[in-house]
Amino acid sequence: MSRLIVISNRVKRPGTGAEQGGLAVALSSALRESRGIWVGWSGETTERFTGQIAFNEDSGVKTATIDLEEQDVDEYYNGYANKTLWPLFHFRIDLAEYARDFEGGYNRVNERFADTASPLIEPEDVVWVHDYHMIPLGQMLRDRGHKNRIGFFLHIPWPPTRLLVSLPHHSVLVETLFAYDVVGFHTEEWLESFRHYAEREMGGTVSGDFITVGNRTIQAVACPIGIDTQEFVAASNSEEAAIMREQVDVSMQGRSLIVGVDRLDYSKGLEERFNGYARLLKDNPECHRNVVLLQIAPPSRGEVESYQEIRATLDSLAGRLNGEYSDVDWTPIRYVNQGYPRDRLAGVYRAARIGLVTPLRDGMNLVAKEYVAAQDPEDPGVLVLSRFAGAALQLKDALLINPYSPEEMADAILKALAMPLEERKRRWRKMMDSVEQQDVIWWRTCFTGRLTGEVLNPAEAETA
Numbered sequence: 001m002s003r004l005i006v007i008s009n010r011v012k013r014p015g016t017g018a019e020q021g022g023l024a025v026a027l028s029s030a031l032r033e034s035r036g037i038w039v040g041w042s043g044e045t046t047e048r049f050t051g052q053i054a055f056n057e058d059s060g061v062k063t064a065t066i067d068l069e070e071q072d073v074d075e076y077y078n079g080y081a082n083k084t085l086w087p088l089f090h091f092r093i094d095l096a097e098y099a100r101d102f103e104g105g106y107n108r109v110n111e112r113f114a115d116t117a118s119p120l121i122e123p124e125d126v127v128w129v130h131d132y133h134m135i136p137l138g139q140m141l142r143d144r145g146h147k148n149r150i151g152f153f154l155h156i157p158w159p160p161t162r163l164l165v166s167l168p169h170h171s172v173l174v175e176t177l178f179a180y181d182v183v184g185f186h187t188e189e190w191l192e193s194f195r196h197y198a199e200r201e202m203g204g205t206v207s208g209d210f211i212t213v214g215n216r217t218i219q220a221v222a223c224p225i226g227i228d229t230q231e232f233v234a235a236s237n238s239e240e241a242a243i244m245r246e247q248v249d250v251s252m253q254g255r256s257l258i259v260g261v262d263r264l265d266y267s268k269g270l271e272e273r274f275n276g277y278a279r280l281l282k283d284n285p286e287c288h289r290n291v292v293l294l295q296i297a298p299p300s301r302g303e304v305e306s307y308q309e310i311r312a313t314l315d316s317l318a319g320r321l322n323g324e325y326s327d328v329d330w331t332p333i334r335y336v337n338q339g340y341p342r343d344r345l346a347g348v349y350r351a352a353r354i355g356l357v358t359p360l361r362d363g364m365n366l367v368a369k370e371y372v373a374a375q376d377p378e379d380p381g382v383l384v385l386s387r388f389a390g391a392a393l394q395l396k397d398a399l400l401i402n403p404y405s406p407e408e409m410a411d412a413i414l415k416a417l418a419m420p421l422e423e424r425k426r427r428w429r430k431m432m433d434s435v436e437q438q439d440v441i442w443w444r445t446c447f448t449g450r451l452t453g454e455v456l457n458p459a460e461a462e463t464a
């Protein structure tokens, strides 16, 4: 087994227990087994960049991190990554900011990561770079003479060509992807958009999984990420989950719970979700007092203005809606801005009759899969899912909706509330089959199999 080097913006410190996400779990086990290294930003800032690498080892996973300067964080992380690429790649060119400083900072920080990783890479290592923060990193490693197999995985959508061309120097950025051996996306849709760009804007040719531009041929694949399903099922059966469920149930007094769990991000369609719920209450007085929407949304990227704005908008929408419909003993929206440990979150998912997942665009969306995994097989809830989430391509037995339509959302909620047990069970079983079969380890194998040449077809990874 080749040693794996993972490079990502933030290194999730291993061994942090319950707070660890599925991604950290999947990568940590591969890193541990191959005695690899996880390289990235420590999350800390320093007055003057020194390039000093901090090495740690926790639960068998080695990490190598660097601190960045404030200016790096402003230009690279808050700037190019989260004010330019994130909105553009989520189809929001109205929110995308194009500034030379951002682009300069993005390249500078990527060079810093390349300098950090380069001396750690040995000839037989396999290198896996993650996400939109690090698109040019592979090219920078090639520039430093590395001939290793290097792969890149994009966790967010790939936008249609006609949107992407609004990015200044888009072709310079996309060309750097051709320095990798394998480039991965969550869905065929994002992969298709990438191929389209390569063909139309770069004169590339496509042959099966392979795309050739000039003298470079890369393999471009769709490998949908999953969750650590077994772990999540265990979490939902844990004592902590039972306590949380009980706490929620008591407070509901027989009402039906609808739950939403998202980072506070405009791409998650929270404003549209509140509007859809408002439409439900407006058109269906019989729902008053009988339903509660619990929206859990921990703030993220608070230094970016568009995130401050969406937060203010949601505060005001929730306040207005509660003001209009609440009664002395019923509040229609419980809007919570904090995070919960996974066990407790699993308990909330299980207590909910409906999981409402309505992003306007999402690379995959793991909350949808977590909601499914946390259900009681004998009395499962219903997933209402945006057709614009990557997860909709796998979870076809959810109630799929257009999140821009408040009427469609309200209709789906009504349908979910009235859905007979047999239908709920049937839909849930099919979704659970997918969540079980294509879990996070399957995803990792799907991608690394391509990267090491061990798996030729993602479908084969299923049995790996």
Ligand code: ADQ
Residues within 6 Å of the ligand: 021, 022, 023, 155, 156, 225, 261, 262, 263, 296, 297, 298, 338, 339, 340, 341, 342, 345, 362, 363, 364, 365, 366, 367, 368, 370
């Ligand atoms: P995100 O945009 O962060 O990920 P998502 O896939 O839904 O979106 O993952 C969010 C994670 O955070 C979930 O595991 C969820 O449980 C957790 N979380 C959210 N709110 C929480 C809360 N209040 N308390 C505790 N945990 C909470 C990006 C892409 C996605 C893609 C993933 C993985 O935008 O499309 O699915 O990466 O590739």
